[in-house]
Structure formats: C-alpha cells, structure tokens
Amino acid sequence: MNKIIKYGLLTVVCMGVLLAGGLAYIAATFNPNEYKPQIIQLVKDKKQRTLRLDGDIKLSFFPSIGADLGKVSLSEYNSDKVFAAIESAHVSLALLPMFSKQVVVNEVKLSGLKATLVKLKNGKTNIDDLIGKDDGKLQGTADSGSGNQLFNFDIASVRIEKTELNYIDENTGSQFALKDFNLKIGRIANDIPVKVDFSALIQASQPKLDISTQLKTTLTFDLDKQSFKVEGLDLQAKGVALDIENFVVQASGDASANFVTQEFSTNKLAVSASGVKGKDNFDAKLDAPELSLTKNKFSGEKLILTAKLDGASGNIVVSLIVPGLEGTAQSFKSSTLTLEVAMKQPEQTFNARLSSPLTGNFEARQFNLSDLSVAVNATGDKLPNKSVSSEMKGSVEVDGKRQRVQASLAGGFLQSQVKAKVAVNNFDNSVFSFDVDIDQFDADLYLPKKHQGAETNTESKAPPSAEAPFDLSALKKLNLEGRLRIGILKVANVKSSQLRLNVKADNGTVNLNPLSANLYQGSMNGSITVNTTQAVPDFVVDEKLGGINIAPLLKDAANFDMLEGKGNVAFNLRAQGNTVSALKKSLNGSLAVNLADGAIKGINIAKTLRSAGNMLGKQSQTQAASQDEKTDFSEMKASFKVNNGVAHNDDLSLKSPLLRLSGNGDIDIGKDSISYLAKATLSGTLQGQGGKDSVSGITVPVRLAGPFSNLKYTLDFGAMLSDTVKQKVQKEVKTKIQDQIRGGLKGLFN
Numbered sequence: 001m002n003k004i005i006k007y008g009l010l011t012v013v014c015m016g017v018l019l020a021g022g023l024a025y026i027a028a029t030f031n032p033n034e035y036k037p038q039i040i041q042l043v044k045d046k047k048q049r050t051l052r053l054d055g056d057i058k059l060s061f062f063p064s065i066g067a068d069l070g071k072v073s074l075s076e077y078n079s080d081k082v083f084a085a086i087e088s089a090h091v092s093l094a095l096l097p098m099f100s101k102q103v104v105v106n107e108v109k110l111s112g113l114k115a116t117l118v119k120l121k122n123g124k125t126n127i128d129d130l131i132g133k134d135d136g137k138l139q140g141t142a143d144s145g146s147g148n149q150l151f152n153f154d155i156a157s158v159r160i161e162k163t164e165l166n167y168i169d170e171n172t173g174s175q176f177a178l179k180d181f182n183l184k185i186g187r188i189a190n191d192i193p194v195k196v197d198f199s200a201l202i203q204a205s206q207p208k209l210d211i212s213t214q215l216k217t218t219l220t221f222d223l224d225k226q227s228f229k230v231e232g233l234d235l236q237a238k239g240v241a242l243d244i245e246n247f248v249v250q251a252s253g254d255a256s257a258n259f260v261t262q263e264f265s266t267n268k269l270a271v272s273a274s275g276v277k278g279k280d281n282f283d284a285k286l287d288a289p290e291l292s293l294t295k296n297k298f299s300g301e302k303l304i305l306t307a308k309l310d311g312a313s314g315n316i317v318v319s320l321i322v323p324g325l326e327g328t329a330q331s332f333k334s335s336t337l338t339l340e341v342a343m344k345q346p347e348q349t350f351n352a353r354l355s356s357p358l359t360g361n362f363e364a365r366q367f368n369l370s371d372l373s374v375a376v377n378a379t380g381d382k383l384p385n386k387s388v389s390s391e392m393k394g395s396v397e398v399d400g401k402r403q404r405v406q407a408s409l410a411g412g413f414l415q416s417q418v419k420a421k422v423a424v425n426n427f428d429n430s431v432f433s434f435d436v437d438i439d440q441f442d443a444d445l446y447l448p449k450k451h452q453g454a455e456t457n458t459e460s461k462a463p464p465s466a467e468a469p470f471d472l473s474a475l476k477k478l479n480l481e482g483r484l485r486i487g488i489l490k491v492a493n494v495k496s497s498q499l500r501l502n503v504k505a506d507n508g509t510v511n512l513n514p515l516s517a518n519l520y521q522g523s524m525n526g527s528i529t530v531n532t533t534q535a536v537p538d539f540v541v542d543e544k545l546g547g548i549n550i551a552p553l554l555k556d557a558a559n560f561d562m563l564e565g566k567g568n569v570a571f572n573l574r575a576q577g578n579t580v581s582a583l584k585k586s587l588n589g590s591l592a593v594n595l596a597d598g599a600i601k602g603i604n605i606a607k608t609l610r611s612a613g614n615m616l617g618k619q620s621q622t623q624a625a626s627q628d629e630k631t632d633f634s635e636m637k638a639s640f641k642v643n644n645g646v647a648h649n650d651d652l653s654l655k656s657p658l659l660r661l662s663g664n665g666d667i668d669i670g671k672d673s674i675s676y677l678a679k680a681t682l683s684g685t686l687q688g689q690g691g692k693d694s695v696s697g698i699t700v701p702v703r704l705a706g707p708f709s710n711l712k713y714t715l716d717f718g719a720m721l722s723d724t725v726k727q728k729v730q731k732e733v734k735t736k737i738q739d740q741i742r743g744g745l746k747g748l749f750n
C-alpha cells in the first residue's frame with residue numbers, strides 16, 4: 001500500500017514537472033507579436049475596419065493563463081476615424097480548475113477605454129456590422145441534452161478604470177457621455193457576496209445633464225436559482241439636471257429578487273432628492289420600511305413621501321403617508337391615505353389635510369376614495385377675521401377606462417355651507433360638469449381691497465399704476481356645464497339672494513343663462529355671455545330688473561348716490577376689453593329706466609325756485625350737490641343709447657305735483673362723469689309754500705356736470721327771466737288783442 005501511494009505521488013509530481021516544463025517551453029519559444037500583421041489583416045478583410053496593435057502582446061501560462069495587451073484601437077467601418085481605443089488590458093485564468101470544467105478568472109483589468117456609439121440618420125448604428133449574427137457561430141455553448149452549463153464561472157476580481165463611453169444621435173443632435181468610468185468588483189461567484197464600487201460622470205446635452213455618481217453595495221446572486229440580492233446600497237449623485245442646480249440624489253437600503261418564484265422585496269429603502277431651480281429650493285424624500293411582491297400579491301408598511309419647497313412665494317411642505325398597502329396584480333387597498341400641505345408666506349399661513357381609505361383596480365383602472373375628509377385652515381392679516389377654516393367630507397371615484405372622475409362633497413367651505421357634485425369626462429379634452437348649492441357667500445372678503453384715496457388724490461404727480469388685466473386664457477379650452485345656487489351672495493358690494501345660475505362653456509364661449517336672483521326688494525332675470533375666442537374678450541349682458549329699489553343698488557354697485565325710486569330697469573349692453581376700464585369705455589347698447597315715487601338727490605329745484613325773486617339780476621347760480629337736498633318725483637322715465645361708454649338720453653320725463661322735468665345729455669360711464677341739461681317747468685303756484693310770487697309755468701334750465709364724486713348743479717336764472725318777460729309780453733299782447741276784438745264786435749252789433 002505504501003509503495004502504491006509512493007509511486008502514485010511520484011507519478012503526479014512527474015506529470016506536473018512535465019506540464020510545467022511544456023508550458024515554459026511554449027512561453028519561451030512562442031511569440032504572439034509575430035502574428036500581429038495576420039490579425040490586423042484578418043480584421044481588415046472580415047470587418048473592413050483598421051485594427052492597430054501598438055503595444056506588445058504578452059502571454060503567461062503558469063500558474064495562470066493570461067494575456068496583456070498594450071495600446072489597441074479599432075477604426076470606424078471603412079474609415080480611418082477611431083471608433084474605440086484602449087490603453088491596456090489584462091485577463092488571466094486559473095489553470096488547474098479548468099481540468100474540472102471550471103473557469104476561474106483571476107483578474108480582469110481594463111484601463112483607458114474610449115468608444116463612441118453613433119445612431120445614424122438612417123436609423124442604423126456604427127456597430128451594426130460588429131454585432132451582426134453569423135449562422136452557426138453562436139451555438140454550442142451549452143449542453144442542450146443535460147441543460148447544465150459546460151463551465152462554472154468564478155472571477156476573482158474585475159477592475160475597469162479611466163473609461164469614457166459616448167453616444168451621439170444624428171437625428172436629434174443629442175449627445176450622451178459616460179466619463180471617468182471606474183468599476184471595482186471583488187470575487188464574482190455563485191452565491192458569494194461581492195462588493196461593488198462604481199463611479200462615473202454622466203453628461204448629456206438633451207436633456208441637460210452633468211452629474212457625478214457613486215455607487216457602493218454588496219451583490220449576491222445565484223444563477224441556478226435566478227436570485228439576486230443587493231445589501232447596503234449607497235447611491236449618491238450630484239450636479240446639474242435640466243434647469244436644476246445643486247441637484248443631489250441619495251438612495252440607501254436593501255433589495256432582493258427571485259425570478260423563478262417571482263418574489264421581489266425592499267427593506268429600509270430611502271430615496272432623497274434636493275436642488276435649486278431658479279430662486280426656489282426643493283427637497284424630497286421617500287421612506288419605505290418594507291415592500292414585498294410575491295407572484296400575485298404585494299404589501300407595504302407605512303410609506304412616507306415628504307417634499308419641501310422654499311422660494312420667493314413662501315415655504316411649502318407636502319407629506320403623503322400610506323400606513324399600510326396590500327393587494328394583488330389586479331387590485332389594492334390602503335386603510336387610510338393622508339395628504340398634508342403646509343404653506344407659510346410673509347402675510348399668511350395655509351394648512352390642508354386630506355384623508356381617506358384608498359382602493360383600486362389596476363385592470364379596470366378604477367380608484368376610489370370612499371370616505372374622503374378635507375380640512376383647510378388659513379391665518380393672515382388680510383383674511384376675513386384673520387382666519388379661515390373649512391372642512392368637507394365626501395367621496396371621489398376615478399374610472400380610467402371610461403376617462404371619468406366624479407366627486408361628491410359636503411360641508412363647510414370658507415364661510416359657507418356647500419353641497420357639490422363635480423365630474424370630469426374625457427381626460428384628453430376634459431369636459432367638466434357640476435351641481436353646487438351654497439347657503440351664503442361673500443366674495444368681497446377674498447377680492448383685493450381698494451386703497452383709500454387712490455382715486456381722489458389728484459395732487460400726486462406720480463403716474464398712475466397700470467391696471468392689471470384679467471386673464472381669461474383658461475376659458476379658451478374650457479368645456480363645462482353645470483348649475484349653481486346661492487342663498488345669499490355679495491360680490492362687488494352688490495347683494496342678492498336666491499341666485500340661480502346655469503353655466504355652459506364651450507372652447508372659449510361662456511354662457512350664463514338663465515341668470516336670476518332677488519335683489520334690492522325686486523328681482524333680476526337675464527343672461528351674460530363671454531366670448532374669448534377673439535384677441536379681445538367680448539361681453540354681452542342682457543338683464544331685466546323688476547321692482548328694484550334703485551338707490552341702494554346704485555350706491556353699492558357704483559358708489560352713485562343721486563337717484564331714488566322703485567321700478568324697472570332693463571339693459572342690453574356689450575363691451576370688449578381685458579380690464580374693467582376698457583370694458584366701461586367700450587360699452588354699447590341700450591338702457592331704460594322707469595321709476596316711481598323717488599327723487600333726484602343733490603338739489604331741491606322747487607325750493608330753489610321759491611327764491612326766484614331774490615335771483616333777479618343774476619344770470620346763473622352754480623352749487624355743489626348736497627346730500628341734504630333732493631327733488632321729489634312721482635314718475636320718472638328715461639331711455640339711453642350707449643355708444644363707446646357714453647350713455648346718451650333725449651327723452652327724460654319726470655313728473656311731480658309741482659314740477660315737470662325734461663332734458664337730454666350724456667353719462668360718460670368710462671370716465672365716471674355727467675354732462676346733462678334738464679329743463680324744469682313749474683306746474684302750479686308756489687305761493688303759500690314760501691314763494692314770493694306766482695311763477696306758474698316758468699321753465700328753468702338746470703345743468704348737471706362733473707365727476708360722480710363731485711357733481712355740480714347750475715341754474716340759468718337769466719334764461720328763466722327772459723322767458724318770464726317774454727311770457728308777460730305775450731300775455732299783455734294777447735289781452736290787448738282780445739280787448740280790441742271784443743270792442744270791434746261790440747261796435748259792429750251796435
């Protein structure tokens with residue numbers, strides 16, 4: 001037995017010596033550099049590319065089989081232009097494991113590789129000739145009968161450094177580069193953890209990218225079981241992306257996948273991103289403690305997504321919390337999804353919270369927030385009572401296949417109680433519909449406040465600031481139809497109740513018809529049309545007001561306090577413009593007023609005429625409008641034709657027991673001013689009412705002129721006295737003629 005062992009070992013040693021000697025002889029006598037010309041010519045003949053081998057080729061056979069290459073370059077197809085080049089390369093294989101059908105790569109080292117991939121204008125690439133398949137040459141790499149691999153691979157280490165890869169698209173002009181590519185990998189073997197260290201500079205022109213990346217992790221794989229595991233992931237990326245400066249992305253956690261059992265999972269996954277866009281800083285982070293997917297089922301624990309934006313408009317923080325998520329490839333559900341938004345601005349703070357259970361069906365593309373709760377709180381000096389709070393509840397349903405979203409909400413919104421149903425159809429060209437009930441709403445609380453003295457300060461030499469145009473661009477693509485009902489409404493200081501409004505918007509044209517409401521002891525009924533399909537928006541208002549108390553309406557709507565009475569007002573007006581001033585100056589149409597039992601405020605014509613005797617010798621008297629004076633009437637009728645913001649009237653008719661008033665003139669709506677001449681005729685004696693004499697039938701011209709805020713009345717007493725003298729002369733002549741006629745007739749009969 002001992003001799004057998006002895007001779008056996010001796011035989012092995014001799015074989016080893018012979019093998020080593022043979023390899024040493026081959027290494028000493030074989031020079032691969034002698035075959036360079038043949039290799040270069042072979043590449044030229046087969047691929048029509050130029051191969052350059054500037055460095056020496058070195059071979060080693062023991063204890064490992066290896067090869068070292070110096071500088072190598074390969075040209076483009078049928079060109080001398082370099083396609084790829086390499087500074088040096090080294091590959092070595094362990095010799096002894098090959099006898100047991102194992103390929104153990106001791107080391108792979110690549111340095112200074114540069115290559116450029118080009119997508120040509122014809123859609124092909126500059127490597128199509130290199131990757132073309134030849135029939136029969138790519139087969140036979142595995143034992144098809146047994147299904148087992150011919151070799152088991154085991155790589156001791158891989159190192160790639162100083163590498164640059166480029167991609168150019170000639171059609172789009174975009175360029176992509178991977179520079180300073182460095183990769184270090186330890187032992188690569190089945191079911192053996194391997195450390196991976198990667199870094200590179202990523203650059204692109206479209207979109208703009210200039211990012212430095214670094215990745216460290218531990219990778220474990222099992223090719224037989226088709227399983228992969230990543231542990232201790234540490235990814236960092238910094239640079240410029242798109243128009244975001246100081247862009248930073250970080251990721252950490254563990255992940256695993258098994259393609260045979262279809263199991264995928266992550267553990268302690270955390271991803272964050274931050275950067276600066278213009279003057280805005282943002283920061284976002286995703287935390288996923290555990291996510292798993294097994295064949296047809298998946299689950300997750302408390303997903304938290306947080307985003308922060310800090311910019312000129314304020315600070316905004318958004319948080320999305322999903323405490324638990326589970327489902328299948330077809331459907332999923334979450335117990336309670338919570339979305340929180342907090343915004344801080346110099347003048348106010350805003351907080352909103354949305355929560356609801358969430359269910360969904362991926363196949364039907366349906367999602368449902370079945371028990372939705374929305375709460376909003378805001379504080380600020382410019383808010384009503386410096387604080388606003390709202391809370392509404394309802395549901396939201398999304399049907400992706402039918403392209404429909406519908407929501408039903410009820411509760412407190414701002415300072416109102418609201419019931420609303422809203423739907424959106426057709427996501428590509430959205431059509432909106434709604435049905436909303438509001439108990440009361442004061443829009444003035446949320447509209448910009450006018451600065452006191454902004455309109456009356458005429459001494460300031462500073463030029464007035466340009467009026468901000470209103471933006472109606474959103475109406476140009478709006479398709480909407482719905483109904484709105486408001487119990488009590490205040491807007492632009494005009495108060496109404498029982499508002500009923502039907503709205504229909506179709507690609508730039510908005511029609512409010514009917515538009516009805518109760519207001520100022522009367523009612524309103526009509527329509528409003530807005531057309532934004534042209535360069536300048538067009539507005540048409542056709543309204544009839546019945547039984548209206550005109551004084552408070554004019555006071556609230558236009559701060560115009562000179563007319564009292566109750567009756568009917570009808571107007572059909574049209575205007576074009578994108579500011580309030582432009583609309584007022586472009587008004588065209590008609591306006592009619594029919595009032596009873598009212599008064600013209602600012603002057604008491606009857607009282608003034610009582611003192612007519614004291615005005616002898618005066619041509620005229622001008623006086624400012626006084627809120628303590630007014631001229632009563634029992635009936636007033638007038639119609640106006642409006643042209644370019646000026647309302648002209650010719651048929652004023654005002655009646656009272658003592659007075660008849662007619663006149664004509666203009667009301668310049670665009671400039672908020674009046675130029676009007678009225679003629680007041682007394683219908684009876686004023687004696688007994690403080691009058692000096694009977695002035696029955698006297699006509700007094702009364703001119704009303706000036707801006708709404710500073711109206712002045714002028715009474716032309718000179719014209720009044722001329723009329724009086726004329727009337728007396730006419731009376732005396734008439735008397736004499738009558739006397740002569742009577743005398744002549746008397747003599748004739750005698």
